[in-house]
Amino acid sequence: MRLWRRTDDEPARFRELVEHTPVALYVAADGTAGGFHYVSPALVALLGYEAEAWEDDPELFARILHPEDRERVLGQIAFAKTNGRPYHLEYRLVGTRGTVWVEDTAVPGGDGWHGFLVDVSRRKTTERRYRALVEQLPLITYIDSAERADGAPVYLSPEIERVLGYTPQEWTSTPNFFLDHVHPDDREAVVAAREEARRSGEPLVREFRFIAKDGRVVWLHDTQTVVRDDQGRPWYSQGFALDVTSSKNWEAERERLLEQAQLQNERLRELDEMKDEFIALVSHELRTPLTSIRGYVELIEDDPLLPGPERRAFLQVIDRNADRLQRLVEDLLLAAQAEANSLRLRFEELDLAKLVVDCVEASAPHAALRNITVACTVEAAPIVSGDPGRLAQVVDNLLSNALKFTPEDGGIEVRVSQDATTALLEVADSGPGIPEDEQRGLFERFFRSERAQREAVAGVGLGLSIAKSLVEAHGGRITVQSTEGEGTTFAVHLPLLAAVERLSGAA
Amino acid sequence: MSAWSKRPLVLLAEDEPDIRRLVATLLERWGYEVAAAASGDEALALAAARPPALAILDVSIPGPNGIEVTRRLRSDDDVPVILLTAHAGDRSAAEAVLAGASGLLTKPFRAQALRKAIWSVLPPSPEAAA
Numbered sequence: 001m002r003l004w005r006r007t008d009d010e011p012a013r014f015r016e017l018v019e020h021t022p023v024a025l026y027v028a029a030d031g032t033a034g035g036f037h038y039v040s041p042a043l044v045a046l047l048g049y050e051a052e053a054w055e056d057d058p059e060l061f062a063r064i065l066h067p068e069d070r071e072r073v074l075g076q077i078a079f080a081k082t083n084g085r086p087y088h089l090e091y092r093l094v095g096t097r098g099t100v101w102v103e104d105t106a107v108p109g110g111d112g113w114h115g116f117l118v119d120v121s122r123r124k125t126t127e128r129r130y131r132a133l134v135e136q137l138p139l140i141t142y143i144d145s146a147e148r149a150d151g152a153p154v155y156l157s158p159e160i161e162r163v164l165g166y167t168p169q170e171w172t173s174t175p176n177f178f179l180d181h182v183h184p185d186d187r188e189a190v191v192a193a194r195e196e197a198r199r200s201g202e203p204l205v206r207e208f209r210f211i212a213k214d215g216r217v218v219w220l221h222d223t224q225t226v227v228r229d230d231q232g233r234p235w236y237s238q239g240f241a242l243d244v245t246s247s248k249n250w251e252a253e254r255e256r257l258l259e260q261a262q263l264q265n266e267r268l269r270e271l272d273e274m275k276d277e278f279i280a281l282v283s284h285e286l287r288t289p290l291t292s293i294r295g296y297v298e299l300i301e302d303d304p305l306l307p308g309p310e311r312r313a314f315l316q317v318i319d320r321n322a323d324r325l326q327r328l329v330e331d332l333l334l335a336a337q338a339e340a341n342s343l344r345l346r347f348e349e350l351d352l353a354k355l356v357v358d359c360v361e362a363s364a365p366h367a368a369l370r371n372i373t374v375a376c377t378v379e380a381a382p383i384v385s386g387d388p389g390r391l392a393q394v395v396d397n398l399l400s401n402a403l404k405f406t407p408e409d410g411g412i413e414v415r416v417s418q419d420a421t422t423a424l425l426e427v428a429d430s431g432p433g434i435p436e437d438e439q440r441g442l443f444e445r446f447f448r449s450e451r452a453q454r455e456a457v458a459g460v461g462l463g464l465s466i467a468k469s470l471v472e473a474h475g476g477r478i479t480v481q482s483t484e485g486e487g488t489t490f491a492v493h494l495p496l497l498a499a500v501e502r503l504s505g506a507a
Numbered sequence: 508m509s510a511w512s513k514r515p516l517v518l519l520a521e522d523e524p525d526i527r528r529l530v531a532t533l534l535e536r537w538g539y540e541v542a543a544a545a546s547g548d549e550a551l552a553l554a555a556a557r558p559p560a561l562a563i564l565d566v567s568i569p570g571p572n573g574i575e576v577t578r579r580l581r582s583d584d585d586v587p588v589i590l591l592t593a594h595a596g597d598r599s600a601a602e603a604v605l606a607g608a609s610g611l612l613t614k615p616f617r618a619q620a621l622r623k624a625i626w627s628v629l630p631p632s633p634e635a636a637a
Contacts, residue, residue, distance in 0.1 A: 280594060284567075287593035288523055291615035295529040298618045303536070317525050369524070 024117040028106065029058075030081065036061070037112050046119060048096030066092030066099060084108050090120065101125075135159070140241040144224075152177060154236070163243045165213030183209030183217060201226060201234075207244065219248035278446055281460040285328055289321035296321075327396075331462045334393070335445060338469035345387040345473055349497060352423050353381045353416045355388060359395040360414055363403065370408045374399070377415045382423030385497045390470045394478075397463035398427040398490050404457050405431030405488070421499040425492040433484035442480060443468040467492075475500075514540045515629060518559035520550035520576065521591065522568045526614075530563060530591075533618055537625075547571035551579060558584050561629050563621075566592040566599055574606045581607035587628040591616070 018025055024043030029035040035058035039051050053060055065073055069091040080087035086107040092099050101124035106115025134141050135157050143155040152175065156168040171177050182190050186208040197204035204224040209217050224239030296314045300306060306314075337343050360376045367374050384391075402412045410430040417424045434442065434449060441447045446461040464478075471478045476494035517539045521527040524545075531541045542559060544550040547570035554562065562580055566573035573590050580586040589610040592599045603611040610624040 283595060284593040287595070287614045288526070291593070292523070292525040292529060294615045295526070295533075295618070299529065299532055302618065317528075321525060 024102075024119075026054075026115055026117070027109070027111065028113040028115060030112055043117060046095065046100060046102075046117065047093055064094045066094060068092070080106075081108075081113065090124075093117075137240075138242075140164075140220075141238070142240070143236055143238045145236045163212070164210060164218060181211050183211060185209070197224065197226075204239070207248075217245075218243055219245040274446060278460065281446075281448075282328070282332070285460050286325065289324040289328075292321040293318050293325075328460070330393075331460075331466055334466050334469075335462045338466060338473075339445070343390075343469065343473050345390055347385050347387060349383060350386055350388050350391070351381050352384050352386075352391070352425065352494065353378045355391055356395055356414060356416050356425060359392055359399060363396070363399045366400075366403055367412070370403070370406075372403060372406050372408070372410050372412060374412045374414060377413070379415065379417040380423075382416065382418040382494070383497045384423050384474070384494045385500065386474050386494065391474070394467045394470050394492060395425070395427075397467045398492075401463055401490075402427050402429035402431070402488075404459070405429055405451075407431070418496060421496055423494045423496055425494075426489055428487060428489040430487045433486055434480070434482040434488055435484060439480055439482060443478070514538055515560035516540045516542060516557060517625075518542050518544070518550060518554055518562040518564075518580075518586070520544040520547065520562070520568050520573065521565040522546065523565070526565070526591075530621070533621065534563075537622060544568075547573070547576045550576050554580060554584070554586065559586055561625065562586050562588045563625075564588060564590055566590055566594065566603070574602050577603070577606040577608050589621075589624050589628070 019041055021040070022042050023040070024046045025038075025040040026036055026043055027038040029037060036054040039054040041051075043054075044051055047064065049060065049064070062070065062074060073089055073091045076087060076089055087104070089104045090101065091104065092101055094100075099121075100119055101121040102117040103120045104115060104117050106113045108114075137157070138159060139157070140160045140163055141155075141157040142153040142160075145154045152172045154172075156171055158168065160171065161167050166177075166181075174180075179187060179190070190206065190208050193204060193206045203226075205222070207219060207221050210220050212218050220241045221244045222239060222241040224237050226234045226237045229235040296318045300311060300314050334343070357376060357378065360374055363374060399412070399414070406412055406429045412430070413426075413428045415424075415426045415428075417426075432451060438449050442449075443464050445465040447465070448459070448461045451457070452459060452461075468478050471492055471494070474494055476492060479491045479493070480488065481491070482488035517534050519527065519530055519534065519541055521530060521543075522545050527543055527545065531543050534541045539561075542553045542557065544553055545568070547568050549570075550562070550564065550568070551571070553559075562576070564573040564576055568576075571579070573592075577588045577590065580588055588606075588608045589612065590599075590603045590608045591612050591614060592603075593614040595613050600611055609628045612620060612624060
């Protein structure tokens with residue numbers, strides 16, 4: 001059906017149409033200067049300026065453009081006109097009854113630019129309200145459009161600047177800004193997550209690190225959804241990102257603390273096991289001499305007619321086992337003191353050779369019991385500063401070890417010598433030797449060699465650790481040299497008193 | 508056969524010389540004959556040479572330990588065994604029971620306790636009580 005026919009009064013009918021349509025139409029002059037050939041009554045009504053004002057005053061348009069939009073709009077119109085292209089703009093005009101948001105659409109025509117203005121003030125107000133709401137949120141909100149090939153967002157809320165230090169402009173004007181500022185270690189995962197979300201169409205939720213403008217690493221929790229058009233095709237995506245750095249750091253801290261606590265637990269458990277083992281060993285080592293003491297006392301008590309020599313022998317057993325008990329108690333005390341770094345030593349000038357000879361003599365009954373010969377070679381009489389009781393204990397511990405591990409009828413060699421600065425004591429047994437892998441742990445507290453455990457050799461694993469602590473408290477050191485099948489030599493190096501005095505005199 | 512040879516033979520295994528001598532002295536005073544060993548191997552060799560009426564073994568002797576020796580004595584010759592231990596605790600008791608020991612004495616022990624333990628598996632004969 002044709003409502004319109006070509007007639008003679010066609011121009012008049014078009015005129016009427018234009019004048020009565022409630023659309024603000026205009027015909028603008030070519031060129032960038034502005035000026036209008038025609039404005040419709042609707043446009044006059046919209047802004048309050050008479051048609052004459054538009055047609056006579058080429059500056060009117062520029063003047064009533066909102067100051068914040070002026071530069072942008074004039075520039076865009078000039079650009080479109082210069083290139084002969086249509087334009088579609090949104091801006092504010094200050095009419096006689098107030099500011100109006102308009103949508104301005106124009107196409108080049110024969111006698112200028114034909115366009116129309118639509119009042120979008122209501123939409124703009126709503127939009128502004130939502131925008132204000134969005135921009136008030138402590139969230140980085142953004143809109144990505146698939147149309148932008150560089151992947152830059154079309155909208156970014158100002159929160160981005162507070163969180164990351166970059167302005168939305170920096171962000172949108174630099175190609176690949178987003179990916180280039182993701183933490184290098186997370187980049188691959190971020191790309192993979194984006195591909196996966198594109199493929200599945202599921203909302204994208206991810207956490208990753210981002211490098212802020214000041215170089216800080218910021219953890220972002222990012223949620224992105226794809227908005228589809230009426231046909232269900234992906235249109236654009238929108239999302240929000242949250243700064244979760246503090247909770248991430250807390251998480252890391254919590255993990256660190258947890259790990260630490262687990263290590264501590266492990267260590268405590270080990271210590272607990274060691275303690276149990278130690279208590280069992282000590283209990284065994286206490287019970288053994290106690291058994292002899294109580295047993296031999298009973299043997300003597302129960303037989304009033306016991307011959308003198310036998311009675312004396314039994315009393316010696318009691319005495320020897322009481323000694324053993326006392327040594328164990330002293331060892332425990334010393335080990336505790338060494339552990340607490342509270343070894344109390346009474347230093348005096350002493351002759352190491354004499355001290356060693358005394359110790360060897362004291363061990364003679366023990367050695368004789370198992371028919372072991374102890375040869376003592378004294379090559380020098382080194383004078384050292386030391387606690388005689390404690391140094392004797394070192395020598396006793398080394399001798400008692402040598403006796404424990406030397407087979408019956410075997411031999412032990414003890415040698416005292418010195419060089420310019422150091423006194424040297426060596427105790428060499430003819431025992432089975434110590435495997436190399438065990439030599440390192442030898443001086444640790446409660447260390448018991450495989451052999452000692454297997455062959456139920458008496459001891460709680462304190463002797464050598466005590467010897468080491470004592471020697472070191474004297475400024476010396478203790479070393480071991482052992483060949484399996486041949487024997488073991490322990491060497492104690494102590495600084496000569498004269499050497500120490502020379503040094504402190506020189507200082 | 509003289510009365511002397513009828514004294515019951517007790518196999519004793521203990522690596523601590525003082526305690527070995529203590530228990531041997533007690534056993535001899537009580538009228539037993541004693542075969543003394545310092546290790547598990549020695550004990551098994553003695554038992555093989557002359558089966559004892561009773562064995563008294565320390566749990567932690569070197570070589571096959573007291574528990575292991577008990578197992579073998581029980582399975583081979585059904586010899587009653589009394590174990591001695593310086594390790595106080597339920598574990599050694601359980602092990603002793605499982606190995607087939609008739610008694611377990613924790614060190615230090617009274618002479619009377621040892622005597623009672625022996626009598627419970629080897630009732631006193633007129634010779635031994637003498």
